[in-house]
Amino acid sequence: MRLSQLFARTLREAPADAEAPSHQLLIRAAFIRRLMAGVYIMLPLGFRSLRKIEEIVRSEMDGAGAQEIRMPILLPSEPWKITGRWQAYGNEMFKLVDRGGRDLGLGPTQEEVVTPLVAAEFRSYRDLPVNLYQVEWKYRDELRPRFGLVRGREFLMKDAYSFDADVEGMRRSYEVMVEAYRRVFDRCSLDYGVVEADSGLIGGDVNHEFLARTAVGEDVFVVCENGDYAADLEAATYQSGDEASDEELAPLTEVATPGRHTVRDVVDFLGQAPSQLLKTLMYRADGSPVAVLVAGDRDVNEHKLGRALGAREVRMFTDDDFAASGLVKGYLGPQSLPADVTIVADRSVRGGRNWITGANQVDQHVTGANEGRDFRVDRWEDVGLVREGDRCPRCGGSLRLERAIVVGHTYQLGTRYSKPLRATFLDETGNEKPYLMGCYGIGISRILAAVAEQHRDDRGLIWPKALAPYQLVVIAANMDQPEVVRTAECLYEKLLSQGHEVVFDDRDVTAGVKFADADLVGYPAQLVVGSRGLRSGTVDLKLRSSGERIQAPIDDAPSAVARLLQEAP
RNA sequence: CGGGCGGUGGCUUAGCCCGGCAAAGCGCCUGCUUUGGGAGCAGGAGACCGGCGGUUCGAAUCCGCCCCGCCCGACCA
Incomplete structure (x- = not known):
């Protein structure tokens, strides 16, 4: 190719609407152009590099025994309604209506297509295992598209789906995919790590994220200084000091705290540390009221809360909820919560004594609140959000928060989709059983951004051979x-x-x-x-x-x- | 969706407070001169100043509503 003819006009200055280094460089070097938020045009250079990534992924998928198919982007809504994801995906799914008034969606992922497909074709345990994959553009109406290709509303993804007859088979299929993923990211010259993660809307139990370390990234994860623990922030846990305080129990005393309803205001007013205040946060978990207790200097991890409660949807109380319940926002305490509220306390507050907390009246708090004597705890759970400096759950070492780009995510789904969709096969004894599934995603367009983020200097991009246009x-x-x-x-x-x-x-x-x-x-x-x-x-x-x-x-x-x-x- | 910032030739920006001829650099076109790390000179094209409405003799500038983009947060490959 002669550069005099190449459709590539480089930019001397970074466009004003790009902040992340990879985003700026991919635009300046004429790899991509923005069409609208989260949607990009691939120019010749960018498209060539994207294809290289695709081919690496294809060769490793084929090598791992997966078979490439191509599924539609335009999808019927019925299977999604059956699995509950038509609702669960909510506004994140692009939805449209055809001329006949039927609901259609643009595919954000394809479990609802591939599962009925396999169920219709491979009816016997003798057919299993089978693993199907595709490389196709995905559509998600993200709350916040970011950093150019890092999080787009349209992105190129490789998605694979394994079907096995039993749990052991599913785990074997999973391991094969994880190994293939390692080879893919190695070949792309990515500096990456594998961490335990939250399974989000996809569901299932065991799952891992493949994280490319970058200064800017859409994802935050937790690592132990000793290198023995790494997890996505949404899934991360920490050691809670269970040792009980030997402090003497103080009497429960009301104190006036006029106009002070934030943690900061109250502890400053009382001359105490935020860790001495017991925060009471009201949630609705699948509709039922739940109070969550954490120390004043810690936040609640709603993903962990949802999992601990086995709830599909967890959201904080709205002002209407407060009005209906008679609880006083900003001055909540666990002492006088109604019996129908489940009180969940983070394990880290177990040893605490003599808490400052709300008095359930405007401008009033209490000191000396103690569990057992003054309030009950229905469940002790691990629902706190990890902070910098927390103790590693494995070794007690100090935990650090880092940013990353999630380039791959693997899930052991079990029967999450096969059951509701009645996707079954006949086993050796002639009984119908749901498939044990796994699903495996790689963000191909995202890898382009992640590699650009990791391989660059102040002059520009530095492509590894495997990905260079x-x-x-x-x-x-x-x-x-x-x-x-x-x-x-x-x-x-x-x-x-x-x-x-x-x-x-x-x-x-x-x-x-x-x-x-x-x-x-x-x-x-x-x-x-x-x-x-x-x-x-x-x-x-x-x-x-x-x-x-x-x-x-x-x-x-x-x-x-x-x-x-x-x-x- | 909440918070913050922004929208002025293709790109980066000044002008906006304090209303009065739309401006600079880069890029583009023509010519000359140059040619080993984003050359120089001369000339030129290119903008209903995000949109709509209002205030005013007069609006890029003031006011209102809307749209679009970026950053932080809630969601995810």
Whole structure:
């Protein structure tokens, strides 16, 4: 490809609406252009890199025994209504109505398509296991699209679905996929980790996220300083100091706290630490009222709360809920909650004594509140949100919060979909049983952003060979000198014929522009033909990743390029 | 959806407080001069200042409503 013809106009300055480095560089280097929030056009360079990722994923999926199919994006609503996800996905699913008035959706994921498909075709345990995958654009009306390709409303995903006859089989299929995922991310040169995660709307029990470490990322995860624990923030736990305080029990005393209804206001007013206040938060879990108790310096993890309660939907009390219940927002305490409220306390407050908490009246708090004597706890659960510095659940080491981009997520679904959709096979004894399923996603367009985020410097992108749109750029440094142009052209043709993925920068611009663009786009290697070298019969080679420059005789240039590319990461 | 910030030629921005000829750099076109790390000079094209309404003799500027985008948060590959 000649750059004079390539549909790629690089930008000297970052567009104002891009903040993340990967986003800015992908736009500046002419890989992508924004169409609207969370929706991007793939330009030739970006599309080539995206295809490379796709092919890596395909080869590893095929190698792991999965078979590629292609499922529709436009979906009927019925199976979604059966599994409850038509509602559960809510506004995150793009919904439309056809001319006949039927509800349709754009696919955010495809369990509801693949499960009935397999159930209709593979009816016997003899057919199992089977694993089907596709690479297709997905649609989710995200609450907040972010960082360009990192979280789009339209994104390219590889989704695979395994079907097994029993739990052991499902686990084996799962392991095979996890190993394939490791190879995919290794081949993409990603610095990544595997963590325990929350299964969200997909459901199921065991699941893992593959996280690419980045300074900007849509995801927060927790790691132990000793490296023995890592989990997504939504799933992370911590050791709670269970040792009971030996403090003497103080009497329950009301104190006036006029106008002070935030934790900060109250403890400052009373001259105490936030950890001494017992926060009482009202939730509705599948409709039932639940009070959650945590220390004043900790937040509730609603994902963990939902799981602890076995609830599908957990949301905080609205003002209407407060009005209907007669509880006083801002001055809640567990002492006088009605009997129909389930009181859930985070394990970390178990040892605490003499709490400050609300008095259930405006402008009143109490001190000296104690569990057992003054209030009851119906359930002790692990529902606290991990904070920086909490103790590791494995070793007690200090936990740290880091950001990452989730590039893959694997789930052991069990019968989450096969049961409601009545997707069954006949086992050895002739009994109908639901399939044991797994599902496995890789964000392909997201990998493009994650790799850009991890492989760059202040000059631009630094693509690993496996993902670079082209391996090499041949730069003619002096377009006014026919000898230079002729030599560059000749080398370009030769490299092309040898099968290299090479572009020829034959644009009529100054050398500086070409060098800057070559660094910005991030070709792994650059070959520079200029009048300076030509005098001594040489060309210059540069490795983008290390900045290493060498000279090679013109005749030897193609093999020198091949050797240099060998070295490139 | 809540909080914060923003929308002015293709891009980055100034102008907005304090109303009075829409401006600069980059990019683009023409010509000349240049040519190894985003060259120089000269000329040129390109903007109903996000939209609608209001105030005013006069609105990019003031007021109201709406739309769009970015960042933080709640959700996710």
